[in-house]
Amino acid sequence: MDFALSPEQRQLQDSVNAALAQVSPLARVRAFAESGEPVARDVWATLTQLGAAGVMIPEEHGGLGLSLLDAALIGEILGAHAAPSPFLGGAVLAPIALLAAGSAAQQSRWLPRLAAGEAIGAIAVSEAVAGARDGAGPTARDGRLSGVSLFAIDAAGWDLAIVADTAGGLHLVEAGAPGLATVGLTTIDKTRRLGELRFADTPAEPLAAGDAAAALRRLRDAAWTLLAADMLGASGAMIAKAVAYAGERRQFGRLIGSFQAVKHLCAEMAAELEPCRALVWYAAYAGDAVPAEFPLVAAHAKAHLSEVSRFVARTATEVHGGIGITDLLGLHYWFKRVGLDRQLLGGPERVRHLAAAMQGFAVA
C-alpha cells in the first residue's frame, strides 16, 4: 500500500521544474504569447533533453517507457510555469493513440520521432469528446478526410495529427497532405496553440489496429487527466504567488498576509486545491493500473479541477489587489491557462453529465 510519489518521480518533477525556471521564465512565456511563433523550440528542446517528449513512449522506440502518472507529473510542472510546449499533443496523446490503435508500422515510423522531440503532434478530437460546434466534424471515406476539426490541441507547426471522425474512428494525417489547411484559433490563453484543421479529401491513414472506441476513450480520459494536472500546477503556482505577495505587501502598517481577511482567502484556496493533488494522482494511476475506474475518475479530475481552479484564479488575483489584474504582473497567464483547461474537451457541466452517464444515472 503506497499512495505517494517515488523518489524518481519527485526527482523528475524537480528536474523539469528547475529546467523550466531557466528556460521558461515569465519573460519567455510573454515572448511566446506575444509572438506568432508556432512552437517554443528552446523550451521543447530542453524538455526533450529531460526525456519529457518520450515519457510514455516505450524504450524500444526511444522513449523512457514511463507511465501516465509520470506524464501527469510533468504536465503539472508545465502548468506551474504556464510553459509553452507541445507536450500534451506530442508526448502524451499522440503516443497513446498510436499505442492503442496504431499498426506496428505506424508506431515504428512515428514513435521514435515523437520521442526525439522531432515530430510535433496535434490532436483533433474535440467533436467526438466535447460535441460538434458550427457544423464541425470530419467524415472519413476511403482513406480520406473531409470537413473541419475545431479546437485541435498543439495545432501549430505540427508534423502529424491524430483526428477523430464523426463516426468515432481515429486517423493519422501528415502535415503537408493535399487538401489540408491549418487555421489558428485565437484564445484567451496565448501560451498554447489551438487550431482548426480543414480537410478537403485529405489523405489520412486509419488508426485501426485496435478497438477504436476504446482508443478514443483512453485518449479522452488521458487528455482530461493531463488538463487536470495542468490546472493543478497552474493553481498551485497562483496560490504560491498570492501567499508570497501577501507576505511582502504592507498596508495599514502591517503585512497584508497578517489580516485574517487575506489569510483566509489563501487558506480557502489551499484547502480546496490540496485534495485535488490526490485526485489527479489517482486518475493518472487508474489510467496505468485500474482501467475500469479510469473514465469516471478522469472525468471527476477534469471537472473538479476546473471548478477549484476558477476559484483559485480569481481569488489569487484578488489577493494581489489592483496589481493582480495588470499585464505587468503577468498573473493573467495562469488565470487564462486554467480558463482554457476548463473549457477544452468539455466544460465541467458537460463532463459531469458524462460522469453521470457512465454510472447509468443519465443518458449520454
Add this chain to the structure above:
Amino acid sequence: MDLSYGPRYEAFRASVRAFLDGHAQSAARDPRAWQALLIEHGYAARTIPKEYGGFGAAPDILESRIIAEAFTSARAPGPMASQGISMLVPTLLELGTEDQKRRWIGPTLRGEVVWCQGYSEPGSGSDLASLSTRAVEDGDDFLISGQKIWTSTAAQADMIFCLVRTEPDAPKHAGISYLIFSMKTPGIEVGPLRTMTGHAEFNEVFFTDVRVPRSQIVGGRGEGWAVANATLKHERGMLGDPNAAESRLAAIIALMSEERVGGERLMDNPLLRDRLMRLQGRVLAMKFNGLRLLTAALAGEAPGLAGLIVKLQGCELNHQLAALAIDALGELGVLYEDSPHLRDHGLWQQRYMFDLGLIIGGGTAQIQKNIIAERGLGMPREPKTVAA
C-alpha cells in the same frame, strides 16, 4: 505508487472477515460483551498493552485500516467509540502514572467506566487556554469551582478528564492542570444543553467546591496544556474516516434513484444530478487524500497541508451532502421526528443541523483557516493583542 496490500495483509483481511462471518449473532448482543469479544480477538484496543487490558499487538496502520474496512463492509458494529477510549487512554499511556494506567485503562476499554471531557467553557471556546475553572489547593485536595460546556455524555459519565486553572498568576498556558475525577463527587451538577436538532447532544457541567485528591493529576501542575495537546495530537493522528462521506454519498445515490416527485425520478432532474456529481468529485478527492495521509503515516512522515485541511473540508463536505439530500427530497425533506411520510428517519435534517455544530466545534472553520494559513502556508501571524 501501488495500492495493493500484498498477500500478508490480504490473509489478515480474510481472517477478519471470517471472524465477522462467524460472530454475526454476537454482534447483536449487549455492547460490552461485543467489545470484550473484539478485544479478545484484537479488533478493539489492538495496540494497547496486555497488562492494561488491551490486545497487545504492535502498531500496524494497515491492519487497523483493514479491520475498519472489514467492519464497515460487513455493517458490523465496530469497536466501542468514546472520548475515554480515543482521548483519555492514549494520554494516560503516554503521561499517566503506572497506578493511573492500571486503574483506568482496562475498565475504560471494556466500557465499564464512561468518561466525559471537560475542556470548553462558556468564556473559553476558540481561546481554550483562557479557561477560568479554578482548582485551589486545600490540604491534600484541590477544590474546584467553575463551569464547563459542550460536555457530551456528561449525564452518563462516571468520570471526567478536566482542564482547570491551578496557577492563576502564571501566563495562561502555564497555569493549567489536567485532573481526572468522579462525576459522582459532591458539588457537580449536570444540565442538558438542547441544540437546534431538538436533542440534548451536549451538557453544561457546574462545579462548586468539588473536592479532588491532588494525586489525581495527570502530568505535573501547570503542565495541563501540554497534556491536553498530547491528547489532541492523538486525535489529529487518528486518520479521518474516509468511509463516512462515501457511505453518505451512496445513500443519496440510492435515495435519488428511488424517489420520485410528480412521477419524475429525482436522478432525472439535471440540476440535482449535477450537484450529486459535483459532490461525488469532492468525495473522491477526499478519499484519495485519505490514501495519501495513510501512506504518509506508514512512512512516519508529517502529512503537511494534506492533513491540515481534512477537518475543514471533511465537515463541510458532509454538510453539503446532507443539504443535497434535503433539497432532493423537496417538501418531504422538511419532515422530522415521527411524521408520516418521513424518509430515512429524518436523518438528513438532523445531520444538516448537527453537522453545522461539527463545523464549529473541535476548532471552528475560521480557526482551521488560521492554522492552514499559518502552519501550512507559512503566512504571518495575527499581531498579538494585549492579553486580557
